Amino acid sequence: MSTQAFTLTAPRSTVLFAGLMTDDTQSLADGLRRRDPDVLDRLIEQYQQRLYRYLLFLTGNTALAEDLFQETWIRVLERGHQYNAKSKFESWLFAIARNLVIDVSRRKKIASLEELGDSESNQPFELPDERSVSPLQLLVTRENEQVVQLSLLKIPAYYREVLLLRFQEELSLEEISTVLSTPLSTVKSRLYRGLTVLKSALPEGAA
Amino acid sequence: MTGNPHVRAQQLFAQSLVDGLASADQEWLAAHLRECDSCSRESASTRELLSALRAVPVAVPRDLAARTQMRVRLRAQQVAQASESNFLLWVVTGASWLLGVFSAPLVWRGFTWVGVQLNLPKPVLELGFVLWWAIPALIAVAVVIHQRTLNGIGARSSSSEARH
Numbered sequence: 001m002s003t004q005a006f007t008l009t010a011p012r013s014t015v016l017f018a019g020l021m022t023d024d025t026q027s028l029a030d031g032l033r034r035r036d037p038d039v040l041d042r043l044i045e046q047y048q049q050r051l052y053r054y055l056l057f058l059t060g061n062t063a064l065a066e067d068l069f070q071e072t073w074i075r076v077l078e079r080g081h082q083y084n085a086k087s088k089f090e091s092w093l094f095a096i097a098r099n100l101v102i103d104v105s106r107r108k109k110i111a112s113l114e115e116l117g118d119s120e121s122n123q124p125f126e127l128p129d130e131r132s133v134s135p136l137q138l139l140v141t142r143e144n145e146q147v148v149q150l151s152l153l154k155i156p157a158y159y160r161e162v163l164l165l166r167f168q169e170e171l172s173l174e175e176i177s178t179v180l181s182t183p184l185s186t187v188k189s190r191l192y193r194g195l196t197v198l199k200s201a202l203p204e205g206a207a
Numbered sequence: 208m209t210g211n212p213h214v215r216a217q218q219l220f221a222q223s224l225v226d227g228l229a230s231a232d233q234e235w236l237a238a239h240l241r242e243c244d245s246c247s248r249e250s251a252s253t254r255e256l257l258s259a260l261r262a263v264p265v266a267v268p269r270d271l272a273a274r275t276q277m278r279v280r281l282r283a284q285q286v287a288q289a290s291e292s293n294f295l296l297w298v299v300t301g302a303s304w305l306l307g308v309f310s311a312p313l314v315w316r317g318f319t320w321v322g323v324q325l326n327l328p329k330p331v332l333e334l335g336f337v338l339w340w341a342i343p344a345l346i347a348v349a350v351v352i353h354q355r356t357l358n359g360i361g362a363r364s365s366s367s368e369a370r371h
Protein backbone atom coordinates (compact mmCIF):
# COMPACT_ATOMS: atom_id res chain seq x y z
CA MET A 1 0.00 0.00 0.00
CA SER A 2 1.49 3.32 -1.01
CA THR A 3 2.10 6.15 1.38
CA GLN A 4 0.24 8.42 -0.98
CA ALA A 5 -2.99 6.63 -0.16
CA PHE A 6 -3.05 8.28 3.26
CA THR A 7 -2.65 11.86 2.18
CA LEU A 8 -5.75 13.78 1.38
CA THR A 9 -6.14 14.30 -2.32
CA ALA A 10 -6.65 17.87 -3.49
CA PRO A 11 -10.39 18.42 -3.55
CA ARG A 12 -11.99 18.79 -6.99
CA SER A 13 -13.39 22.09 -5.85
CA THR A 14 -9.90 23.46 -5.08
CA VAL A 15 -8.96 22.99 -8.70
CA LEU A 16 -12.30 24.14 -10.09
CA PHE A 17 -12.52 27.25 -7.98
CA ALA A 18 -8.88 28.21 -7.77
CA GLY A 19 -9.57 30.93 -10.29
CA LEU A 20 -12.70 32.04 -8.50
CA MET A 21 -10.66 32.90 -5.40
CA THR A 22 -8.98 35.86 -7.10
CA ASP A 23 -10.50 38.29 -9.58
CA ASP A 24 -13.50 36.11 -10.29
CA THR A 25 -14.49 36.08 -6.63
CA GLN A 26 -14.42 39.86 -6.58
CA SER A 27 -16.45 40.12 -9.79
CA LEU A 28 -18.87 37.55 -8.35
CA ALA A 29 -19.23 39.69 -5.22
CA ASP A 30 -19.80 42.77 -7.40
CA GLY A 31 -22.46 40.90 -9.40
CA LEU A 32 -24.19 39.81 -6.21
CA ARG A 33 -24.07 43.35 -4.82
CA ARG A 34 -25.70 44.63 -8.04
CA ARG A 35 -28.24 41.77 -7.82
CA ASP A 36 -27.34 40.92 -11.41
CA PRO A 37 -29.83 38.20 -12.53
CA ASP A 38 -27.37 36.86 -15.12
CA VAL A 39 -24.76 36.23 -12.42
CA LEU A 40 -27.40 34.45 -10.33
CA ASP A 41 -28.57 32.37 -13.31
CA ARG A 42 -25.02 31.21 -13.87
CA LEU A 43 -24.51 30.38 -10.20
CA ILE A 44 -27.79 28.45 -10.01
CA GLU A 45 -26.71 26.34 -12.99
CA GLN A 46 -23.24 25.84 -11.58
CA TYR A 47 -24.20 24.85 -8.03
CA GLN A 48 -27.55 23.14 -8.59
CA GLN A 49 -26.23 19.61 -8.16
CA ARG A 50 -24.13 20.30 -5.05
CA LEU A 51 -26.65 22.49 -3.28
CA TYR A 52 -29.60 20.20 -3.98
CA ARG A 53 -27.62 17.15 -2.86
CA TYR A 54 -26.56 18.91 0.34
CA LEU A 55 -30.13 19.95 1.13
CA LEU A 56 -31.51 16.54 0.26
CA PHE A 57 -29.10 14.75 2.56
CA LEU A 58 -29.61 17.29 5.30
CA THR A 59 -33.40 17.13 5.23
CA GLY A 60 -34.00 13.65 3.80
CA ASN A 61 -37.07 15.05 2.06
CA THR A 62 -37.17 15.82 -1.67
CA ALA A 63 -40.06 18.34 -1.59
CA LEU A 64 -38.49 20.25 1.29
CA ALA A 65 -35.09 20.17 -0.40
CA GLU A 66 -36.62 21.69 -3.56
CA ASP A 67 -38.32 24.46 -1.58
CA LEU A 68 -35.17 25.21 0.37
CA PHE A 69 -33.12 25.19 -2.83
CA GLN A 70 -35.29 28.00 -4.20
CA GLU A 71 -35.36 29.88 -0.92
CA THR A 72 -31.56 29.69 -0.69
CA TRP A 73 -31.19 31.46 -4.04
CA ILE A 74 -33.78 34.06 -3.11
CA ARG A 75 -31.74 34.76 0.01
CA VAL A 76 -28.54 34.90 -2.05
CA LEU A 77 -30.26 37.57 -4.17
CA GLU A 78 -31.49 39.54 -1.17
CA ARG A 79 -28.29 39.31 0.87
CA GLY A 80 -25.76 39.31 -1.96
CA HIS A 81 -24.23 42.53 -0.63
CA GLN A 82 -23.15 40.63 2.50
CA TYR A 83 -20.83 38.33 0.52
CA ASN A 84 -17.39 39.85 1.07
CA ALA A 85 -15.34 37.77 -1.41
CA LYS A 86 -12.88 36.86 1.35
CA SER A 87 -14.28 33.36 1.65
CA LYS A 88 -15.30 30.88 -1.03
CA PHE A 89 -18.75 31.47 -2.45
CA GLU A 90 -19.71 27.86 -1.82
CA SER A 91 -19.03 28.19 1.93
CA TRP A 92 -21.31 31.22 2.06
CA LEU A 93 -23.93 29.41 -0.02
CA PHE A 94 -23.94 26.32 2.17
CA ALA A 95 -24.12 28.48 5.29
CA ILE A 96 -27.25 30.19 3.91
CA ALA A 97 -28.79 26.83 3.02
CA ARG A 98 -28.01 25.43 6.45
CA ASN A 99 -29.54 28.44 8.21
CA LEU A 100 -32.70 27.99 6.16
CA VAL A 101 -32.91 24.34 7.20
CA ILE A 102 -32.60 25.45 10.82
CA ASP A 103 -35.28 28.14 10.27
CA VAL A 104 -37.64 25.52 8.85
CA SER A 105 -37.00 23.21 11.77
CA ARG A 106 -37.78 26.09 14.16
CA ARG A 107 -40.97 27.01 12.29
CA LYS A 108 -42.09 23.42 12.42
CA LYS A 109 -41.18 23.38 16.10
CA ILE A 110 -38.98 20.40 15.52
CA ALA A 111 -36.49 19.79 18.27
CA SER A 112 -33.63 18.78 16.01
CA LEU A 113 -32.60 18.62 12.36
CA GLU A 114 -32.98 14.86 12.05
CA GLU A 115 -36.71 15.05 12.61
CA LEU A 116 -37.06 16.96 9.35
CA GLY A 117 -36.76 13.82 7.28
CA ASP A 118 -39.55 11.29 7.42
CA SER A 119 -37.57 8.91 9.57
CA GLU A 120 -40.35 6.30 9.58
CA SER A 121 -40.22 5.90 5.83
CA ASN A 122 -36.70 6.95 4.96
CA GLN A 123 -36.43 5.73 1.40
CA PRO A 124 -33.31 6.19 -0.71
CA PHE A 125 -33.61 9.07 -3.13
CA GLU A 126 -34.35 8.40 -6.76
CA LEU A 127 -31.09 7.72 -8.57
CA PRO A 128 -30.42 8.78 -12.17
CA ASP A 129 -30.04 6.20 -14.95
CA GLU A 130 -26.58 4.81 -15.53
CA ARG A 131 -26.18 3.35 -19.01
CA SER A 132 -22.43 2.80 -19.00
CA VAL A 133 -22.40 -0.19 -16.62
CA SER A 134 -23.85 -3.67 -16.79
CA PRO A 135 -27.22 -4.32 -15.12
CA LEU A 136 -25.53 -6.51 -12.48
CA GLN A 137 -22.86 -3.91 -11.70
CA LEU A 138 -25.55 -1.26 -11.61
CA LEU A 139 -27.59 -3.31 -9.14
CA VAL A 140 -24.61 -3.85 -6.83
CA THR A 141 -23.50 -0.23 -7.05
CA ARG A 142 -26.99 1.06 -6.41
CA GLU A 143 -27.40 -1.27 -3.47
CA ASN A 144 -24.15 0.03 -1.94
CA GLU A 145 -25.12 3.62 -2.56
CA GLN A 146 -28.58 3.07 -1.12
CA VAL A 147 -27.08 1.44 1.95
CA VAL A 148 -24.81 4.45 2.43
CA GLN A 149 -27.72 6.85 1.87
CA LEU A 150 -29.90 5.10 4.39
CA SER A 151 -27.11 4.86 6.94
CA LEU A 152 -26.32 8.52 6.50
CA LEU A 153 -29.95 9.44 7.14
CA LYS A 154 -29.94 7.34 10.31
CA ILE A 155 -27.12 9.21 12.01
CA PRO A 156 -27.59 12.51 13.91
CA ALA A 157 -27.73 15.59 11.68
CA TYR A 158 -24.73 17.28 13.31
CA TYR A 159 -22.53 14.34 12.27
CA ARG A 160 -24.24 13.99 8.90
CA GLU A 161 -23.62 17.59 7.90
CA VAL A 162 -19.90 17.57 8.67
CA LEU A 163 -19.46 14.27 6.83
CA LEU A 164 -21.32 15.68 3.80
CA LEU A 165 -19.37 18.91 3.77
CA ARG A 166 -16.01 17.17 4.19
CA PHE A 167 -16.31 14.03 2.11
CA GLN A 168 -19.02 14.89 -0.40
CA GLU A 169 -18.58 18.62 -0.93
CA GLU A 170 -14.85 18.39 -0.18
CA LEU A 171 -14.69 21.61 1.83
CA SER A 172 -11.64 22.25 4.00
CA LEU A 173 -11.95 22.09 7.79
CA GLU A 174 -11.75 25.89 7.99
CA GLU A 175 -14.53 26.25 5.42
CA ILE A 176 -16.73 23.79 7.31
CA SER A 177 -16.06 25.76 10.47
CA THR A 178 -17.27 28.91 8.64
CA VAL A 179 -20.38 27.20 7.25
CA LEU A 180 -21.37 25.85 10.66
CA SER A 181 -20.15 28.89 12.66
CA THR A 182 -18.48 26.33 14.91
CA PRO A 183 -14.90 26.16 16.26
CA LEU A 184 -12.44 24.11 14.22
CA SER A 185 -11.88 21.72 17.13
CA THR A 186 -15.63 20.93 17.21
CA VAL A 187 -15.63 20.29 13.46
CA LYS A 188 -12.74 17.87 13.84
CA SER A 189 -14.25 16.01 16.76
CA ARG A 190 -17.59 15.71 14.94
CA LEU A 191 -15.78 14.32 11.90
CA TYR A 192 -13.92 11.71 13.94
CA ARG A 193 -17.03 10.73 15.84
CA GLY A 194 -19.22 10.96 12.71
CA LEU A 195 -17.04 8.48 10.83
CA THR A 196 -17.35 6.01 13.68
CA VAL A 197 -21.11 6.55 13.99
CA LEU A 198 -21.61 6.18 10.22
CA LYS A 199 -19.66 2.93 10.14
CA SER A 200 -21.65 1.57 13.04
CA ALA A 201 -24.90 2.58 11.30
CA LEU A 202 -24.07 0.39 8.29
CA PRO A 203 -25.72 -3.01 8.25
CA GLU A 204 -23.52 -6.03 8.97
CA GLY A 205 -21.27 -6.88 6.03
CA ALA A 206 -21.75 -3.59 4.23
CA ALA A 207 -18.83 -1.32 3.19
CA MET B 208 -0.89 8.18 21.27
CA THR B 209 -1.63 4.67 22.54
CA GLY B 210 0.92 1.82 22.78
CA ASN B 211 -1.35 -0.64 20.97
CA PRO B 212 -0.27 -0.53 17.30
CA HIS B 213 -3.74 -1.47 15.98
CA VAL B 214 -5.48 1.28 17.94
CA ARG B 215 -2.76 3.71 16.88
CA ALA B 216 -3.24 2.67 13.25
CA GLN B 217 -6.98 3.28 13.47
CA GLN B 218 -6.42 6.68 15.06
CA LEU B 219 -3.87 7.68 12.46
CA PHE B 220 -6.04 6.45 9.63
CA ALA B 221 -8.97 8.54 10.86
CA GLN B 222 -6.61 11.48 11.28
CA SER B 223 -5.39 11.05 7.71
CA LEU B 224 -8.97 11.36 6.48
CA VAL B 225 -9.90 14.31 8.65
CA ASP B 226 -6.80 16.36 9.20
CA GLY B 227 -3.89 14.89 7.22
CA LEU B 228 -0.77 13.24 8.64
CA ALA B 229 2.85 14.17 9.22
CA SER B 230 5.16 12.18 6.95
CA ALA B 231 6.62 10.08 9.80
CA ASP B 232 3.12 9.02 10.83
CA GLN B 233 2.20 8.31 7.20
CA GLU B 234 5.21 6.02 6.87
CA TRP B 235 4.45 4.22 10.12
CA LEU B 236 0.81 3.72 9.10
CA ALA B 237 1.74 2.48 5.61
CA ALA B 238 4.17 -0.02 7.11
CA HIS B 239 1.61 -1.22 9.66
CA LEU B 240 -1.10 -1.65 7.04
CA ARG B 241 1.26 -3.70 4.87
CA GLU B 242 1.78 -6.10 7.76
CA CYS B 243 -1.65 -6.14 9.45
CA ASP B 244 -4.52 -7.68 7.48
CA SER B 245 -7.17 -6.66 9.98
CA CYS B 246 -6.21 -2.95 10.00
CA SER B 247 -5.74 -3.02 6.24
CA ARG B 248 -9.27 -4.44 5.77
CA GLU B 249 -10.67 -1.86 8.18
CA SER B 250 -9.02 1.05 6.35
CA ALA B 251 -10.10 -0.35 2.97
CA SER B 252 -13.71 -0.61 4.12
CA THR B 253 -13.64 2.98 5.36
CA ARG B 254 -12.24 4.15 2.04
CA GLU B 255 -14.96 2.19 0.21
CA LEU B 256 -17.57 3.80 2.42
CA LEU B 257 -16.26 7.28 1.66
CA SER B 258 -16.02 6.66 -2.05
CA ALA B 259 -19.61 5.34 -1.98
CA LEU B 260 -20.58 8.52 -0.13
CA ARG B 261 -18.93 10.67 -2.81
CA ALA B 262 -20.45 8.60 -5.59
CA VAL B 263 -24.05 8.69 -4.46
CA PRO B 264 -25.73 10.34 -7.42
CA VAL B 265 -28.63 12.62 -6.77
CA ALA B 266 -31.01 13.45 -9.59
CA VAL B 267 -31.80 17.15 -9.51
CA PRO B 268 -35.42 17.62 -10.66
CA ARG B 269 -35.21 18.51 -14.34
CA ASP B 270 -36.78 21.96 -14.19
CA LEU B 271 -35.68 22.97 -10.68
CA ALA B 272 -32.91 25.29 -11.90
CA ALA B 273 -35.22 26.93 -14.47
CA ARG B 274 -38.00 27.45 -11.91
CA THR B 275 -35.52 28.88 -9.44
CA GLN B 276 -34.04 31.21 -12.04
CA MET B 277 -37.53 32.48 -12.91
CA ARG B 278 -38.38 33.02 -9.25
CA VAL B 279 -35.10 34.80 -8.57
CA ARG B 280 -35.68 37.11 -11.56
CA LEU B 281 -39.20 37.92 -10.32
CA ARG B 282 -37.87 38.68 -6.88
CA ALA B 283 -35.05 40.79 -8.35
CA GLN B 284 -37.67 42.92 -10.16
CA GLN B 285 -39.68 43.36 -6.96
CA VAL B 286 -36.57 44.32 -5.01
CA ALA B 287 -35.56 46.81 -7.72
CA GLN B 288 -39.05 48.37 -7.73
CA ALA B 289 -39.06 48.55 -3.94
CA SER B 290 -35.68 50.32 -3.87
CA GLU B 291 -36.89 52.81 -6.52
CA SER B 292 -39.99 53.67 -4.49
CA ASN B 293 -37.86 53.82 -1.33
CA PHE B 294 -35.61 56.36 -3.03
CA LEU B 295 -38.62 58.49 -4.03
CA LEU B 296 -39.98 58.22 -0.51
CA TRP B 297 -36.70 59.52 0.94
CA VAL B 298 -36.62 62.41 -1.54
CA VAL B 299 -40.20 63.41 -0.70
CA THR B 300 -39.53 63.03 3.03
CA GLY B 301 -36.40 65.18 2.81
CA ALA B 302 -38.18 67.89 0.79
CA SER B 303 -41.13 67.95 3.17
CA TRP B 304 -38.80 68.16 6.20
CA LEU B 305 -36.96 71.16 4.69
CA LEU B 306 -40.26 72.83 3.81
CA GLY B 307 -41.48 72.18 7.36
CA VAL B 308 -38.35 73.68 8.95
CA PHE B 309 -38.47 76.84 6.86
CA SER B 310 -42.24 77.34 7.05
CA ALA B 311 -42.54 76.59 10.81
CA PRO B 312 -42.19 80.29 11.93
CA LEU B 313 -44.93 81.35 9.48
CA VAL B 314 -47.23 78.51 10.53
CA TRP B 315 -46.65 79.33 14.23
CA ARG B 316 -47.49 83.00 13.49
CA GLY B 317 -50.74 81.82 11.82
CA PHE B 318 -51.55 79.66 14.85
CA THR B 319 -50.98 82.54 17.31
CA TRP B 320 -53.20 84.83 15.15
CA VAL B 321 -56.00 82.21 15.22
CA GLY B 322 -55.41 81.76 19.00
CA VAL B 323 -55.74 85.46 19.62
CA GLN B 324 -58.91 85.67 17.48
CA LEU B 325 -60.52 82.66 19.22
CA ASN B 326 -59.03 83.46 22.63
CA LEU B 327 -57.46 79.96 22.97
CA PRO B 328 -54.98 79.03 25.75
CA LYS B 329 -51.33 78.52 24.75
CA PRO B 330 -51.20 74.70 25.44
CA VAL B 331 -54.06 74.19 22.96
CA LEU B 332 -52.18 76.20 20.36
CA GLU B 333 -49.02 74.16 20.95
CA LEU B 334 -50.92 70.89 20.68
CA GLY B 335 -52.57 72.08 17.45
CA PHE B 336 -49.15 73.07 16.11
CA VAL B 337 -47.70 69.62 16.86
CA LEU B 338 -50.69 67.86 15.29
CA TRP B 339 -50.42 70.11 12.20
CA TRP B 340 -47.01 68.46 11.52
CA ALA B 341 -47.63 65.01 12.96
CA ILE B 342 -50.95 64.06 11.31
CA PRO B 343 -49.76 64.16 7.65
CA ALA B 344 -46.63 62.18 8.61
CA LEU B 345 -48.72 59.56 10.45
CA ILE B 346 -51.06 59.25 7.43
CA ALA B 347 -48.04 58.84 5.12
CA VAL B 348 -46.61 56.10 7.36
CA ALA B 349 -49.99 54.29 7.40
CA VAL B 350 -50.17 54.46 3.57
CA VAL B 351 -46.62 53.12 3.19
CA ILE B 352 -47.28 50.23 5.60
CA HIS B 353 -50.53 49.41 3.79
CA GLN B 354 -48.77 49.40 0.39
CA ARG B 355 -45.95 47.23 1.69
CA THR B 356 -48.44 44.75 3.09
CA LEU B 357 -50.18 44.56 -0.30
CA ASN B 358 -46.81 44.18 -2.08
CA GLY B 359 -45.81 41.42 0.33
CA ILE B 360 -49.02 39.50 -0.39
CA GLY B 361 -48.47 39.95 -4.14
CA ALA B 362 -44.86 38.81 -3.89
CA ARG B 363 -45.81 35.71 -1.91
CA SER B 364 -48.55 34.71 -4.38
CA SER B 365 -46.33 35.24 -7.45
CA SER B 366 -43.45 33.32 -5.87
CA SER B 367 -45.70 30.41 -4.93
CA GLU B 368 -46.85 30.29 -8.58
CA ALA B 369 -43.22 30.25 -9.73
CA ARG B 370 -42.36 27.57 -7.17
CA HIS B 371 -44.51 24.95 -8.89
